[in-house]
Amino acid sequence: MTMTILRAGPLTVLKDEGRPGHAGQGVAPSGAVDRSAYARANALVGNPRGAAALECTLGGLRVRFDEPAVIVLTGTDAVLTVDGTRTAVEEVVTVAAGAEVAVTMPRRGLRSYLAVRGGFAAPVVLGSRSTDQLAGVGPPRPAPGDTLPIGPAPSSPATGTAADDTVADGTVASGMVAVPDEDGPLEVDLGPRDDWFTAAAIETFLSAEFTVSPASNSVGLRLDGPVLARARTEELPSEGVVRGSVQVPPDGHPIVFQADHPVTGGYPVIAVLTPAAADRAAQARPGARLRFTVAPA
Structure with missing residues (x-):
C-alpha cells in the first residue's frame, strides 16, 4: 500500500x-x-x-x-x-x-x-x-x-477515540489544539541559568508579552519584545539543552527551542517549558503573542 x-x-x-x-x-x-x-x-x-x-x-x-x-x-x-x-x-x-x-x-x-x-x-x-x-x-x-x-495494519482497532496516552517526554496525548496567545500563558520551570539574569529581567520574563518572529521554525521560536538583561556577562561554556529551553543570546531576545533544536547551546537558559507548554508553543504562528508563568510545584 x-x-x-x-x-x-x-x-x-x-x-x-x-x-x-x-x-x-x-x-x-x-x-x-x-x-x-x-x-x-x-x-x-x-x-x-x-x-x-x-x-x-x-x-x-x-x-x-x-x-x-x-x-x-x-x-x-x-x-x-x-x-x-x-x-x-x-x-x-x-x-x-x-x-x-x-x-x-x-x-x-x-x-x-x-x-x-x-x-x-x-x-x-x-x-x-x-x-x-x-x-x-x-x-x-x-x-x-x-x-x-504504508506499513501493515496493526492488530489493535481504529477506535476513533484517543484515550490519554503518555508519550516519551511525559506529554499526555489528549485534547484539541491549544494555541498560546488564546489559551493563557505558557508554564515554565525557571533555570537552570536564571541566576545569570537580573531580578528585573526575571520579573519581565514572567510578566511581559512577547511576539513570535517570522524567523521562527521547528528549531526555535524567536521572540520579539523586551530585552532580558544579564546579571553576569562572562562567557558560558556550551552545555546540553532540551526541547522547551528558553535560551537568551547576547541581544536579550529569547529563543524557545523546539523539536529540531541543537544538542548544545552556549547562551544561558532562563527557563524550560513544561512538556504540555512546549506542545502549545509548537502551534504558535509568527505574530502570536506569548506570555510565561511559573508552573505549579
Whole structure:
C-alpha cells in the first residue's frame, strides 16, 4: 500500500517520537514538534506509539492512496477533505483507493498531523523516521510525485477515540489544539541559568508579552519584545539543552527551542517549558503573542 504526494504545501515532513540517545554524535532527538497532537493521531487510527505520521505546516497538502486507507488529521482546526467532501475535526475516515485527500489551511494553530493506519514505512535513520531539519538527518521532505510506503495494519482497532496516552517526554496525548496567545500563558520551570539574569529581567520574563518572529521554525521560536538583561556577562561554556529551553543570546531576545533544536547551546537558559507548554508553543504562528508563568510545584 502506498500514498502519492500530489502537493506538499508550505512544509510537510515525516515525524515520529524522534531519535533520543544520539547527542554524543551531535544529533538531537527531533521528532514531532507538537507531540501530543502527533500521539493523538496515531491513537485514533489504532497505530502503536512511534508510528510515523506527516507533520503539515499551514495546510496545503494533497495526497492520493492506491488502496483503501484509514486516516485522521489532528493538531489544528484545518479541514480534511476527501474528493472535496469535508470531514469533521479529528474524524477518523476510511478513504477509497484513488480518492484525493487534502488538508486546508488552518485558522487556528500551525501544525497538523496526518496519520494513516499502519504508519508511513519510510527508511529508519538512527532508530527514527523523523526528518530533522537542523541536522539534515532522516527522510527528505516529500515532494510532488513522491510515493510513500504504508506499513501493515496493526492488530489493535481504529477506535476513533484517543484515550490519554503518555508519550516519551511525559506529554499526555489528549485534547484539541491549544494555541498560546488564546489559551493563557505558557508554564515554565525557571533555570537552570536564571541566576545569570537580573531580578528585573526575571520579573519581565514572567510578566511581559512577547511576539513570535517570522524567523521562527521547528528549531526555535524567536521572540520579539523586551530585552532580558544579564546579571553576569562572562562567557558560558556550551552545555546540553532540551526541547522547551528558553535560551537568551547576547541581544536579550529569547529563543524557545523546539523539536529540531541543537544538542548544545552556549547562551544561558532562563527557563524550560513544561512538556504540555512546549506542545502549545509548537502551534504558535509568527505574530502570536506569548506570555510565561511559573508552573505549579
